[in-house]
Amino acid sequence: MNKILVIKNKIEKKDNDIEISDNKITFKENGDYLIDYIDCDEVNIDIYLKENTTIKLFEYSNNHDISFHNHYFLEKNTNLLLFKFGSNNNTCEEIIFDLNDVNAKLNYQFRSIATNYDVHKLIINHNSKNTSSYIVNRSIAKENARIDFTVDSYLAKNMKGCHLDQDTKIITLGDNNSIIRPNMYISEVDVEARHASSIGNFSYDDIFYLMTRGISYQQCLKLLIKGFILGKFIVDIKTREKILKIINDNWR
């Protein structure tokens, strides 16, 4: 896997098959990439996928306070699988996806552990026919943490044959309120759209089942958190170990 380091908000490392100018990354060839955000507090990156590319992109951030303003541009016949994990003190982000041409496909898998206050705004613009977006957010709010999600999917008239999918779940482990706003602004009838949102704690029956096998409540919680964050989240071993360490440090 090719690794791209973003240190103190600047892109520090590049590979031959990607083009970087200022804070713009252009992927021209198929491949797997990891963007590691280190000591960042304000990230503003434009990411382009050239025609006919399939990119599996992993993003990892574990910082103090951070704001993201990343913008992704998907051209014709592109496929972006974006696996993103964040556990920052405070996060404020506005992420824009522009699906600009036919057969642009986005699969966004986001996982986070919020320790204080996280605000996420995602904007998905279906700017062409036959584009599809599949947005999955899975976040855990620690004791006093709050999470605020707004997911806006836009589909203009005449953009036929599109597929829009949003699925956001927040597990709250404390008393603070969290919010999900799943919005779909659809002006075309030829569309397949689905959304699901839920906020709550882990299922009592799941915890009971695990405890009947001798697993303590705290261990059950850790097992469920691991499953919630890492289930269906395909990352390399090193990133997985880093995420596991964050879970183990938070829930001993």
Added chain:
Amino acid sequence: MKLQIINLNVVVDNKEIIKSLNLDINPQEIHVIMGPNGVGKSTLSRVIMGDPNYKVINGDILVDGKSILKLSVDKRSKLGIFLAMQYPMEIDGVSNQDFLRTAISSLNNKRVGLYEFILDCEKATSELKMDKNLIHRSLNTGFSGGEKKKNEVLQIKLLKPKFIILDELDSGLDVDSLKIVGENLRQYKEENEDTSILIITHHPKILEYLKPDYVHIISDGKIIKTGSYELALDIEKKGYNDYLDKTITLTKEEEYE
């Protein structure tokens, strides 16, 4: 392990489900609870396991002479009590392997080695004729009814409990799967003869593999009749009505007297 249920009354959602129930199960013994739907059979299994939604308002449950009412669910499991559930939970994201290793490590108070775990798992899954890939999948997620029940028996084989409650383990099993599950449980009992078993069932077929010492009929939250294996066969033939009607008649006679 000796389990004693003494004069137990249990309330769920402000409704009394178990009423002055008494039952002694000694080490090595196999007991069967039968009865129509909704009379408190599954409630009994949940209350033994310590589900906090089931409130004990009177009586006690003793294990080897000591009350377990104040013990949490996991502590009861650590004593050796195991509840094989009628509807095992599907937990997406938690791998069967991770779950089993955590449970074994927790019960043994030490981290189980991966190699040792894999060997034990392979042996057990092979004996249960289970697809080996089920161990890597999310716990019970997308498993068929039969696979879920086999997964419960796999847990018994790996966790090695001393007191097993089988809550309608035989429901939803086809003939072949029932045979495999029954033979595995019989083998477990032979290898761990001190283990006692409480079987909750509607059908005596499973009892061909696990010959019971006692069969109890439960109705309206209490045991109304205790007998031998033949009682289960009689219920299979005639149903519960005879026994339930007799109880009502007896009550009327008592009132008359």
